[in-house]
Amino acid sequence: xxxxxxxxxxxxxxxxxTSKGVVKALDDASFQLKGGQSIGVAGESGCGKSTMxxxxxxxxxxxxxxxxxSIKVDGMEVTGLSEKEARSKLRWQKISxxxxxxxxxxxxxxxxxxxxxxxxKYHKGLKGDKAKEICMRYLDMVDLDxxxxxxxxxELSGGQKQRIIIATALLLEPDVVxxxxxxxxxxxxxxxxxxxxxxxxxKELDNGMIFITHDLSILAEISDNLAIMYAGWxxxxxxxxxxxxEPKHPYTQKLIAAIPRLRKDIDRLEYIPGAPxxxxxxxxxxxxxxxxxxxxxxxxxxxxxxxVVEGVRVKCHLYEED
Amino acid sequence: MPRTIVKARNLRKExxxxxxxxxxxRRQPKMKVRAVDGINFDIYEKRAMAFVGESGCGKTTVxxxxxxxxxxxxxxxxxxxxxxxxxxxxxxxKTYRRMAQMIYQDPFSSLDPRFKVFDILEEPLLIxxxxxxxxxxxxxxxxxxxxxxxxxxxxxxxxxxHMLSGGQRQRVxxxxxxxxxxxxxxxDEPVSMLDVSVRAELLNLMxxxxxxxxxxxxxxxxxxxxxxxxxDYIGVMYLGIIVEQGPVADVLDNPLHPYTQALLSAxxxxxxxxxxxxxxxxxxxEIPSxxxxxxxxxxxxxxxxxxxxCKKKVPxxxxxxxxxxxxxxxxxxxxxxxxxxxxxxxxxxxEKVEELTVDExxxx
Ligand SMILES: Nc1ncnc2c1ncn2[C@@H]1O[C@H](COP(=O)(O)OP(=O)(O)OP(=O)(O)O)[C@@H](O)[C@H]1O
Ligand SMILES: Nc1ncnc2c1ncn2[C@@H]1O[C@H](COP(=O)(O)OP(=O)(O)O)[C@@H](O)[C@H]1O
Ligand code: SF4
Ligand code: SF4
Ligand SMILES: [Mg+2]
Ligand SMILES: [Mg+2]
Numbered sequence: 001x002x003x004x005x006x007x008x009x010x011x012x013x014x015x016x017x018t019s020k021g022v023v024k025a026l027d028d029a030s031f032q033l034k035g036g037q038s039i040g041v042a043g044e045s046g047c048g049k050s051t052m053x054x055x056x057x058x059x060x061x062x063x064x065x066x067x068x069x070s071i072k073v074d075g076m077e078v079t080g081l082s083e084k085e086a087r088s089k090l091r092w093q094k095i096s097x098x099x100x101x102x103x104x105x106x107x108x109x110x111x112x113x114x115x116x117x118x119x120x121k122y123h124k125g126l127k128g129d130k131a132k133e134i135c136m137r138y139l140d141m142v143d144l145d146x147x148x149x150x151x152x153x154x155e156l157s158g159g160q161k162q163r164i165i166i167a168t169a170l171l172l173e174p175d176v177v178x179x180x181x182x183x184x185x186x187x188x189x190x191x192x193x194x195x196x197x198x199x200x201x202x203k204e205l206d207n208g209m210i211f212i213t214h215d216l217s218i219l220a221e222i223s224d225n226l227a228i229m230y231a232g233w234x235x236x237x238x239x240x241x242x243x244x245x246e247p248k249h250p251y252t253q254k255l256i257a258a259i260p261r262l263r264k265d266i267d268r269l270e271y272i273p274g275a276p277x278x279x280x281x282x283x284x285x286x287x288x289x290x291x292x293x294x295x296x297x298x299x300x301x302x303x304x305x306x307x308v309v310e311g312v313r314v315k316c317h318l319y320e321e322d
Numbered sequence: 323m324p325r326t327i328v329k330a331r332n333l334r335k336e337x338x339x340x341x342x343x344x345x346x347x348r349r350q351p352k353m354k355v356r357a358v359d360g361i362n363f364d365i366y367e368k369r370a371m372a373f374v375g376e377s378g379c380g381k382t383t384v385x386x387x388x389x390x391x392x393x394x395x396x397x398x399x400x401x402x403x404x405x406x407x408x409x410x411x412x413x414x415x416k417t418y419r420r421m422a423q424m425i426y427q428d429p430f431s432s433l434d435p436r437f438k439v440f441d442i443l444e445e446p447l448l449i450x451x452x453x454x455x456x457x458x459x460x461x462x463x464x465x466x467x468x469x470x471x472x473x474x475x476x477x478x479x480x481x482x483x484h485m486l487s488g489g490q491r492q493r494v495x496x497x498x499x500x501x502x503x504x505x506x507x508x509x510d511e512p513v514s515m516l517d518v519s520v521r522a523e524l525l526n527l528m529x530x531x532x533x534x535x536x537x538x539x540x541x542x543x544x545x546x547x548x549x550x551x552x553x554d555y556i557g558v559m560y561l562g563i564i565v566e567q568g569p570v571a572d573v574l575d576n577p578l579h580p581y582t583q584a585l586l587s588a589x590x591x592x593x594x595x596x597x598x599x600x601x602x603x604x605x606x607x608e609i610p611s612x613x614x615x616x617x618x619x620x621x622x623x624x625x626x627x628x629x630x631x632c633k634k635k636v637p638x639x640x641x642x643x644x645x646x647x648x649x650x651x652x653x654x655x656x657x658x659x660x661x662x663x664x665x666x667x668x669x670x671x672x673e674k675v676e677e678l679t680v681d682e683x684x685x686x
Contacts, residue, residue: 044517045488157608187376187544189603192588196600203598203670214517217547217590224597240594258522259592262547262574263683269522269551275487 006175006208007033007056007095012069014048014055021280025051025064027232031225033176038202038209040223040240042216042255044276047229049212050100053178056210057095058086074175092119096169097178101185103161106153112139113149116168123172138167141204142197159190163197170205178210183218195221216259220244228252231277231287238312248314250294286317294318326400327506327538328365328388333397334358335383339613355612357383359562360397365555368532370539372549372570374585375559376609381542384559385508388540389424390415402505420450423499427511429491433483439467439494440479446502466497469535470527489520496528500535510542525552546589550574558582561620562612568647575680576659578642578649580604580625583659600672602662619652627657 010030016023026048033039041049054060056071058078071078073094081090107115116135120126126134136146142163153161162182169177179198183191199222202209211222219226223240228249236249247253257270274291277283283290289299298317307319335358358380365371373381386392387399394407401422409415426432433442443463446452453459467475470493483491492512499507509528513521529552531537541553549556550570557567558581566579577583584605606624610616616623622632631652639648642655651657660677667673 044519159608188546188585188588188590189376189605192590192601192603195590196603199598199600200666200670203666203668205670215590216518217592220592220594221590221596223594240597244592244594255518256592258518260522260525260548260551262550262586262589262591263680264550265571266551269526271523271526272519273523275489 004035005032006035006074007031008070008072009056010070012052012055012071013067014051014060014064015067016064018063018280023064023279024232024282025279026055028069029234031227031234031237033208033210033225035175035208036203036206037224038211038222039225039227040219041210041212041227041229042214042219043229045214046276046279048232048279049229050180052229053097053180053210053212056176056178057091057097058083059091088123092172092174093123094174095176095178096172096174098162098165098169098180098182100180102165103158103185106161106165108153110152111149112151112153112156112164116149116164116171119168119172134171135167138171139164141170141201142167143193157190159186159194162186162190162194166194166198170201170207173205174207176208176210178212180212181214182211184213184215191218198222216255228255231282232279233287233315234313235288235315236312242310242312248309248312248319249316250292250318251288286315324366324368326364327367327402328363328540329398329400330361330363330384330388331398331400332360332362333384333387333399334360334395335380335387335392336395353613356562356615357612358387358394359615361557361559361562361564363557363564363567365538365540367538368536369555370529370532370541370553371555371557372541372543372553373557373559374543374546374549376585377544378609378612379559380562380612381559382510385424385510385540385542389422389508390418391424416450420502421504422506422508423502423504425492425495425499425507425509425512427514429488429495429515430483432495433491435483438480438482439486442483442494443467443498443501446498450502452502462501463497466501469500469531470494470497472497487520488516489524492516492524493527496524496531500531503535505536506538506540508540508542511544512541513548514543514545521548528552546574546585547591558585561610561615563620563650565621565651566647566649568644572644572647576643576647578640578647578654578657579621579651580627580657581621582649583657586659587661596663598666599663600666602664602675604662619650621651627653629653 012029014026016025029052043049055066066079078090113135117131120131136149139146139148144163183194213219226240226243227234228236230251236252247256254270254272272291285301286299286304289295304315304317306313306315309319337355337357339353339355373384375381387394390406398405399407440463443466444459447459453462464475467478472478472493513524553570556570556573557564560581566573566582577586584603587601588603604626618634619632619637622628637650637652639650640654641648660679661683662675662677664672664675
């Protein structure tokens, strides 16, 4: 594992400017990612996980845009890049992404090889045997038969397709790979094998990984650091081992207690009553206060600051030192 | 012993696959998928039984057979003592449908977007001629909404599905079942599209309904970790058959069949110190298609313990451990379940392999 910081995000804020008002999908997100490391991003649907990913790729769809903050990839500031620069300098080469549901949108009329070669041709001008050789090497790397290069998507299983998508995302040796729910549609056996591949590749290739899912059990398998998101905020950030063993933020505590266990008898599962707020008009003070059992007066009025407790960042008033 | 509500004996369902033009020209015989291939199980009153397994193994087909949405090819299916495989009379079917209800996976498409919650819940009442006046029906609808804790009912009764969250929609789907006061519910992946917290809330609710509404469940899922909390019995399906079944804790803590052992090794658990360890998943290749079921033990091409006999002889169910816990494997009871984990070196190479038993796993 290298100690090189490959991604440095500071106060990143992305909003959607809709006719119904401003959707505050991501506010003041900050974190760093080092080579060979991974960040797991978890939180309920609509809390801003995908928005964060699209911001890093400079692919936020209108009416959304990055409002403020900075993103440095391998030292290069990317918030100021033009769309053309983002395409030629950033995407695929520096950061690549495996999109939610990507395996369903592989083009049926082209071979696997054809689809994999595209980014090599566009970004590196590589064609012919050279391109083929690289593609086959990456197919092998994700534990597939390199001969799949000649096959068509409809001849493949869901697991094979998903591995091909992952191989393609790795082809240009990006510093950071973002995976958005890459295994959600797959059976456990296939999912477990892909997780094994990802763990191995993360070390082998020494790149950084951002793994997004609502499934905290899967995240435990792959994350060095964990980012727990709620209503557009990163409410807790730190080493996964610490957060799973002793979650600090009241939201994280409930999320972890809500996971059904395979080898433990549980009488009742914990859950968080209510639903996450609309982000056009999030609650005052702490955005979690309407659902928080531990809320007190201050929570309804004052936005909590981040406190560092035993190496974990927590955005909650409970950890204020007076 | 509680009463048996559902009893399946040698239940079978085949589907014919449509042929391509060339297959027809060559007069090739029609291909058949043996989606459910001779299964036996009992579900007791006020208990929940889970069916788990990889996609395509036949879980949903079992659910549809029990609901009479499909007719069995052969075998018997008794519900409350009546053989429903023979049931074809329209009126009797309608009575049956009132007793057995189904919840589907997708809370976004199972409710008609043009109808308000009131209309969605009134429909089954109208179909079955329940409630003479609108006021009577409204009272029933309000009660059903309260039963699924959509309270106060007034706040939800006039909403359209798009004005509800995924979890709320799934509650409306449950309320639609409950309103007919069924004995029995088939729930096909009811929570798999929902967030953890909403999933937990709904599973709690569904479990409470067992007692408050005297319900029995057939619960279909690929998420094995939800079964221990929610169900009493579990059946593990592979290529159309139940390879192992029994009380849920017995099966999960002491899996006897190599397929169950492989499935359980694959289940992710929220234990973060396994970062640089790779789990061995003791299963080869991918699931064969239902048109091409291997001879002998149908799991043998993928089984790491396969011997000569497995290729030739179909294993019968054995009960080598706990009572009622059976597995269809020649060597059931002789193959101990251990999870093999390999430690990864700094550069991603496998360094050393250790074996963990179930007890060691539970302690972690
Ligand atoms: N194009 C858009 N226009 C307006 N609002 C949007 C748009 N895309 C997302 N949002 C809003 O931004 C917020 C965050 O959405 P985002 O897709 O990032 O959530 P997520 O955490 O990835 O959720 P999921 O788990 O469902 O994928 C939500 O309130 C969402 O409704
Ligand atoms: N209507 C149908 N026509 C043909 N084949 C079907 C039909 N429904 C299911 N099958 C096949 O039957 C097998 C079992 O399917 P299913 O019961 O849906 O599995 P599961 O619910 O476990 O994913 C699969 O091979 C599937 O393709
Ligand atoms: S700041 Fe208050 S409301 Fe927010 S999580 Fe902490 S205790 Fe709960
Ligand atoms: S019968 Fe043989 S092939 Fe089948 S599961 Fe048992 S050991 Fe494996
Ligand atoms: Mg998303
Ligand atoms: Mg899953």
